[in-house]
Amino acid sequence: MTLASRITGLVRELLVAAFFGASATTDAFNVAFRLPNLLRRLFAEGAFSQAFVPVLAATRETEGIEATRVLVSRIATVLVWALLVTCLLGVVGAPWLVWLIASGLKQTPAGYDTAVLLTRWMFPYIGFMSLVALAAGILNTWKRFLIPAATPVLLNFSMIVAAALGAPWLARHGIEPIYALAAGVMVGGMLQLGIQIPALRRLGIFPNIGLNLAAFREAWYDPGTRRVLKLMAPALFGVSVAQISLLINTQIASYLTPGSVSWLTYADRLMEFPTALLGVALGVVLLPQLSSAKAQGDLDAYSALLNWGLRLVVVLAVPCAVALLIIAEPLVATLYNYGRFTAADVQQTSIALAGYGVGLVGLVAIKILAPGYYANQDTKTPVKIAVVVLVITQLLNLIFVPHLAHAGLALAIGLGAMINATWLWRGLRRRQVLRHGEGWAALLIRVSIASAGLGGWLAWGAQAFNWSAPEVDWLLRLGALAGLCFVGALVYLGSLAVMGFPLRELMQRTAVVSALDAVPPAKKER
Numbered sequence: 001m002t003l004a005s006r007i008t009g010l011v012r013e014l015l016v017a018a019f020f021g022a023s024a025t026t027d028a029f030n031v032a033f034r035l036p037n038l039l040r041r042l043f044a045e046g047a048f049s050q051a052f053v054p055v056l057a058a059t060r061e062t063e064g065i066e067a068t069r070v071l072v073s074r075i076a077t078v079l080v081w082a083l084l085v086t087c088l089l090g091v092v093g094a095p096w097l098v099w100l101i102a103s104g105l106k107q108t109p110a111g112y113d114t115a116v117l118l119t120r121w122m123f124p125y126i127g128f129m130s131l132v133a134l135a136a137g138i139l140n141t142w143k144r145f146l147i148p149a150a151t152p153v154l155l156n157f158s159m160i161v162a163a164a165l166g167a168p169w170l171a172r173h174g175i176e177p178i179y180a181l182a183a184g185v186m187v188g189g190m191l192q193l194g195i196q197i198p199a200l201r202r203l204g205i206f207p208n209i210g211l212n213l214a215a216f217r218e219a220w221y222d223p224g225t226r227r228v229l230k231l232m233a234p235a236l237f238g239v240s241v242a243q244i245s246l247l248i249n250t251q252i253a254s255y256l257t258p259g260s261v262s263w264l265t266y267a268d269r270l271m272e273f274p275t276a277l278l279g280v281a282l283g284v285v286l287l288p289q290l291s292s293a294k295a296q297g298d299l300d301a302y303s304a305l306l307n308w309g310l311r312l313v314v315v316l317a318v319p320c321a322v323a324l325l326i327i328a329e330p331l332v333a334t335l336y337n338y339g340r341f342t343a344a345d346v347q348q349t350s351i352a353l354a355g356y357g358v359g360l361v362g363l364v365a366i367k368i369l370a371p372g373y374y375a376n377q378d379t380k381t382p383v384k385i386a387v388v389v390l391v392i393t394q395l396l397n398l399i400f401v402p403h404l405a406h407a408g409l410a411l412a413i414g415l416g417a418m419i420n421a422t423w424l425w426r427g428l429r430r431r432q433v434l435r436h437g438e439g440w441a442a443l444l445i446r447v448s449i450a451s452a453g454l455g456g457w458l459a460w461g462a463q464a465f466n467w468s469a470p471e472v473d474w475l476l477r478l479g480a481l482a483g484l485c486f487v488g489a490l491v492y493l494g495s496l497a498v499m500g501f502p503l504r505e506l507m508q509r510t511a512v513v514s515a516l517d518a519v520p521p522a523k524k525e526r
Contacts, residue, residue: 001149006273008156013269014335015163020178021340022262022349024111027254029178030265031102032118033185034250036126038101038243039086040133047240048079048130050374051231053137057291059224060141067224069205075228076134076207077219083127090123101247102261104254111258114176121182128189135196138205141288147199154195155188162187234379241386245393245416249409252401260406263345266336267352267410271360274320278364282309286368290375302375303435306428309368314447315503317364319492322451324357326458327484333467334474334481343468351407359414362421369424372433381427389420443501450495457491458484 020026052075060068090097098105098115105112136148162184167177200206210216219225253260286309293301324331329350337346373382393416400408428434461484466472496503 001146001153002277005149005152005156006276008153008160009269010273010335012156012159012163013266014338015160016181017266017336017341017345018339019163019167021342022259022266022345023340024105024108024258025114025176025178027102027258027261028105028111028115029118029181030261031098031105031115031250031254032122032182034246035090035097035101035119036123036129038246039090039126040129047232047236047379049133049137050370050379051228052134053141053288054291054294054375054377055224055228055231056137056141057288058295061292061295065204071222071224072134072138072205073208073210074219074222074225076131077210077215078225079130079134080209080211081216083130087124087127090126091120094119094123101250102254103251104256107255108258114178118179118182121179122185125185125189128193132192132196134207135193135200138203139196139199140285141291142203142205143288144199144203145285147195151192151195154191155185158188158191159184231377231379234383237383241383241390245390245413248394249397249413252397253406253409256405259345259348263348264352264406264410266332266345266349267356270331270335270353271324271356271363274317274324274360275363275367278313278316278320278367282312282368286371286375290371294375299433302372303433306368306372306434307436310365310425310434311443313361313365313368314443315496317361318447318451319454319488321357321360322455323458323485323488324360325354326455327462327481328353328357330462330465330467330481330484334477337468338474343470346468348406351404352410355404355407355410355412356414358411359417362414362417362419365421366417366424369421369428372428373424376433382424385420385423385427389416389423392416392419446496446499446501449499450492450501453495454488454492457488461488 016026020029056068056071059071094116098112098119102115105115132148132151136151139145139148159181162180166180166183170180171177197206210219249264250261253264286305290302290305293299293305329346332350332353333346336349337343370382373379393412396412396415397409400411402408404411425434429436461480465480467477467480493503
């Protein structure tokens with residue numbers, strides 16, 4: 001389902017790029033959409049999920065289902081009240097928020113005014129997504145991964161319809177077409193929340209939300225709520241550090257050539273494809289299982305889960321990083337170079353994508369390593385690391401941006417992610433929570449050799465075809481890219497097979513982990 005969400009998200013971005021290109025207007029939409037997404041990462045799948053899921057898993061393991069239902073209702077009550085206040089403040093303070101994140105948009109006053117209006121329309125999206133995160137935390141803890149993973153598809157379909165049908169309709173009526181995307185975002189948010197409700201009712205864990213002050217006070221002072229809030233404080237600071245870095249980068253990009261925010265956004269969307277498919281999907285599965293292993297005191301299972309996740313990162317993320325570095329332009333030209341998306345946009349987006357590609361392995365590894373701390377209810381250590389990495393990233397911006405412009409911002413983020421992942425890994429090793437078994441040296445050698453073969457093939461393909469030529473039919477271009485990637489996969493996997501890499505055994509580890517997770521603790525011990 002994560003793959004499906006990324007494919008539909010890619011289709012969404014292709015339509016937006018073709019209909020709107022990269023301009024001050026698309027910069028305005030991307031800035032306005034970034035604001036609720038920024039808070040979503042703070043309050044939803046960021047700090048909130050990192051604090052809520054371990055407490056929820058521990059309560060279910062140690063106190064039973066009734067105590068878990070009470071905890072869910074109390075947490076939901078506090079969350080709803082916080083969201084009502086946040087959404088109201090966001091709508092009223094939209095001009096100040098836009099100035100804070102991208103004051104450079106004032107270089108084109110129409111773009112700045114558009115960003116303010118779009119922010120007011122889309123800011124309540126944070127409310128929908130925070131409640132979706134609450135539901136997803138519950139469902140993932142009960143090992144119901146399908147619905148939470150499928151929900152982004154609904155947003156993508158909603159925005160696809162808005163771009164394909166709503167934007168032309170508004171244009172015919174003399175209204176700025178970009179506003180259709182705002183309507184698509186809000187409809188998508190409502191659909192994402194709506195699909196969670198039947199799933200929670202089937203589990204019998206639907207929250208009873210208190211809407212009066214007495215219920216809020218009772219929920220606020222509940223020991224479970226206080227525990228989640230206590231864990232959220234450092235996690236919120238840690239996620240805030242990452243979002244501050246994003247804010248600074250957006251602010252810098254808004255002062256560069258118009259379209260820079262959009263080039264970075266289009267590149268980021270392609271970057272999110274492997275990051276979400278590998279990192280987010282594995283992280284979502286690992287966190288509740290790590291939390292359960294910690295609650296049961298099974299440190300061997302804890303280490304084995306982290307080891308398994310990291311092996312998959314090496315085997316799958318390294319070739320993806322090689323591809324992003326070598327065939328960035330063929331990817332961008334094939335997927336985006338239509339309609340109002342020009343050859344210059346292709347070039348600028350490609351160099352940003354290559355910058356992000358430098359840090360792909362780090363970005364994916366963080367999604368595996370950070371749950372190793374969160375499941376142990378340690379949210380402070382990742383925060384300390386994130387603060388130092390933020391400073392390092394901004395120092396790198398001072399070096400790269402004057403020479404590479406927006407691509408320097410992407411490269412600084414990529415290098416910062418590698419530093420962050422390395423630091424997290426060393427911390428888990430020092431605590432002996434992560435104990436690598438035999439075979440890691442052989443794994444790294446085999447993956448390096450196979451990736452070198454893959455890189456050689458992709459480098460030849462990138463030069464053998466004129467990917468950006470306007471006269472090339474889009475089907476021919478798409479077929480050439482598909483063939484290039486298919487043969488590349490054969491080269492990579494075939495090289496691993498020739499060297500005797502046990503890929504099937506690594507995949508079977510997934511089945512073993514899932515099977516063990518379904519066994520009750522008493523039977524697992526026997």
